[in-house]
Amino acid sequence: MYEGPVQDLIDELGKLPGVGPKSAQRIAFHLLGVEPPELDRLQAVLQKIREGVRFCAQCGTVADGDLCRICADPRRDRSMICVVEEPKDVPAIERTREFRGRYHVLGGALDPLSGVGPEQLRIRELLTRIGSQDDGVDVTEVIIATDPNTEGEATATYLVRMLRDFPGLTVTRLASGLPMGGDLEFADELTLGRAFSGRRTL
Amino acid sequence: MYEGPVQDLIDELGKLPGVGPKSAQRIAFHLLGVEPPELDRLQAVLQKIREGVRFCAQCGTVADGDLCRICADPRRDRSMICVVEEPKDVPAIERTREFRGRYHVLGGALDPLSGVGPEQLRIRELLTRIGSQDDGVDVTEVIIATDPNTEGEATATYLVRMLRDFPGLTVTRLASGLPMGGDLEFADELTLGRAFSGRRTL
Incomplete structure (x- = not known):
């Protein structure tokens, strides 16, 4: 629908999860209007991701160093x-x-x-x-x-x-059962069944 | 919540319109998992946007050249x-x-x-x-x-x-009135008022 790089940007954004054509267009026009430093920051973080993200050598979660903060924390x-x-x-x-x-x-x-x-x-x-x-x-x-x-x-x-x-x-x-704040009548039968079989003595 | 560039990416994505913290996280982890060429394409279009988007000299919409396709079309x-x-x-x-x-x-x-x-x-x-x-x-x-x-x-x-x-x-x-496919009872009073004042003879 648009010409040149704007449509390319909309197309690329539309490939992201949860971003439909309307959101892609909205984000693209937002990016057209932002100040250059904001675009620079987005480009810089994408570049860092492109260069590779580190994962904790012990637990495997995202980490900034060799170990993640949780694995490196002696109080855990x-x-x-x-x-x-x-x-x-x-x-x-x-x-x-x-x-x-x-x-x-x-x-x-x-x-x-x-x-x-x-x-x-x-x-x-x-x-x-x-x-x-x-x-x-x-x-x-x-x-x-x-x-x-x-x-x-x-x-x-x-x-x-x-x-x-x-x-x-x-x-x-982890226990399965009714989600807190939920409504029993709206629970699916699998969840309600789990809530029954996992019932606790009060 | 995360360490290093992943959190930076989530933060930057969270500034985009319509992208909440959950979507930002989802998009970030999607980008962590994509093949390098896909990231390259996203970076390339952002770079083009960063370098400046052209607008039609006549109508002012997004254009690839001096005039947009519509203004350049002799059939319009x-x-x-x-x-x-x-x-x-x-x-x-x-x-x-x-x-x-x-x-x-x-x-x-x-x-x-x-x-x-x-x-x-x-x-x-x-x-x-x-x-x-x-x-x-x-x-x-x-x-x-x-x-x-x-x-x-x-x-x-x-x-x-x-x-x-x-x-x-x-x-x-442009005419104001009830949106097509809508339900009269759900129209706000301003829209319904406009639909009345703009009524047509059949």
């Missing part, structure tokens, strides 16, 4: 490892302030149809980490926090099998 | 000019296939509180264009297609005043 509990699928799951759990241990990012979930098997995930690294102690402290609990969907559940099942032979290790899974 | 009716606020209004009207004349982009609407007066808009260029004929053809109709909001209506009123002394020139305004 070394005896607990929370296993997540993606780096973006880490800040989600951090925001709850419920967990003071460390993380392990798998880099996805088992999905054989898409060619993701155990070898494509950082499972070997997890086993090595548990087997060789975490900074000299025995790991006593692994919390499996993969997504509550088919792939995440399959990954959790696989991990439980791999981890059950470690002596003194408890393997737990 | 030179006797009609449709006045719009922004370049993005042009493809919106083009999609209707109702208009075969040319456009004039004002570059905004009158908004004295934000410091936008007639001098900040391309009104002088419009008057020159009408006064000196459009490529040797007299302009006989100016369709004012500014937005149907306070600023757009004020701009339309101002333009009508400026244009009424041109001999043989008809000045029209």
Whole structure:
């Protein structure tokens, strides 16, 4: 619809997730109007991403140095490892302030149809980490926090099998049930079923 | 929440219109995972935008050369000019296939509180264009297609005043009324009022 670089920009923006044609156009015209320093900053961060992002050598999340801030923090509990699928799951759990241990990012979930098997995930690294102690402290609990969907559940099942032979290790899974603030009548039957089977004594 | 360039990227993306913190994170992790050529393309179009976008010397919309495709097209009716606020209004009207004349982009609407007066808009260029004929053809109709909001209506009123002394020139305004496919009961009272005052004999 537009001529020259404006349409090219709209086309490129439209390839981003969650950006439809209307949003792409809106963002493009916004960028046409911004001051050069703002465009420079956007270009500079893209260049840094282009040059490569570092990942924590221990847990596999996004890091600025060799280790991420959480793995480098001596105050974090070394005896607990929370296993997540993606780096973006880490800040989600951090925001709850419920967990003071460390993380392990798998880099996805088992999905054989898409060619993701155990070898494509950082499972070997997890086993090595548990087997060789975490900074000299025995790991006593692994919390499996993969997504509550088919792939995440399959990954959790696989991990439980791999981890059950470690002596003194408890393997737990995040609870499934009704989301807080939600309405029981709007819950899907799978969630409601999980809420029933996981009911607690008060 | 994240370390290094990833957080910088999320911050920059979050400044774009319509991109909230969650979308910014989603786009950032998408960009982390794309192939280098895709990032290169995004960087290249941003660089082109950074170097400056050209605008049509006649109508003021985004152009690849001196004139935009519409102004350069000899088949377009030179006797009609449709006045719009922004370049993005042009493809919106083009999609209707109702208009075969040319456009004039004002570059905004009158908004004295934000410091936008007639001098900040391309009104002088419009008057020159009408006064000196459009490529040797007299302009006989100016369709004012500014937005149907306070600023757009004020701009339309101002333009009508400026244009009424041109001999043989008809000045029209896009109709306001109920949007097609809408539901009468959900229309706001201003729109419904306009639909009443603009009712037509069948």
